[in-house]
Amino acid sequence: MKKIKAIFKGTNGSCGYELDKEYNLYIESNTSGIIIRRNREGWGICIYSNIEKFLENWDNIRVL
DSSP states (O other), X not given: OEEEEEEEOSSTTGGGOOTTOEEEEEEEEETXXXXXXXXXXXXXXXXXXXXXXXXXXXXXXXXX
């Protein structure tokens, strides 16, 4: 699991995220796809089927 910072560019309110707002996130991949969450306990979880779908919804991604 890696910690990143990114700006949400998806649909406002999707998975509880606000459009154009920057978030600190935890990201990992598994057989379900790309999983992001706001903390290690799983709050704000969102699952993307692949890296392309993740990149469509997030911008200015930086590893912390």
